[in-house]
Amino acid sequence: MTSPDHWLKLERQVHFGDTDAAGVMHFHQLLRWCHEAWEESLERYGIAAGSVFPGCRGQQRWPAVALPVVHCQADFKRPVHGSDRLQVHLKPQRLDPGCFEVRSEFHLDATVMACGLVRHLAIHSDSRERCALPETVDLWLEASALGQITSL
Template sequence: MSFTYNRTVRFQDTDAAGVVYFANVLGICHEAYEESLEASSINLKDFFTNPSVAFPIVHASVDFLRPMFVGDKLLISLIPQKIGVEKFEITYEVTVAEVVVAKAITRHVCIDASSRSKQELPDEIVQWLETNRRDAEGAERRRSREIM
């Protein structure tokens, strides 16, 4: 199945209208991304402070389908997918009580931290991508059988 992350909306996540501030949805999605890396035994400190390689986000988008409020229990599902030898994309689905409230995408490129030039994804990230993608595809097949 896709990786899932549970999170409660906090007051600090909201704006003056009492709903989650739009930019904070990407922050919440990034929390899920970090948790998925850690669940795959990737050391976060090494991953984010490695002086030789970096994974900047080069594209991000969010579709807001329903508002999210303080106290809402979010379930963030993410599916990473390799889209080239040096890049990957993560799709996120944010639900509250089994209702999809937002969908997001982040696209990441692997670069050499010194030269800032693109480079191939390291093996541990390729493995993370393959494992999470395979798990998500298996869950989708199981769901489609349940519907029949």
């Protein structure tokens, strides 16, 4: 089995288009980066995008469970500039059988530059009623927590 670092520690190159007129990361980019890092993490773990996200090319039908974002937050610690190469550390956590969140920390060398959090809730795609997380996402959460001590 691959180490969780393989899918929980990623890199992000900051491009000119990610910045504002002052050359600093535009605020809305952080939450997009958080979601993209989560998508990349799932892919690295071995979960196909089409099994989680609707609208993927070649998808015969949409996933039975949707994972809408129900909460997000962003904290900016230091300016992030174009051409910065950031390390992205993901910290997923299951909150209950149908809800989880992914905390993302963006580092430049040893300095935390920004942090984000995105919380998802599992709902049946048809009825929109709450339900359990898809098995693949549940396994990703479980594997991501291996070796970590959690409070009771």
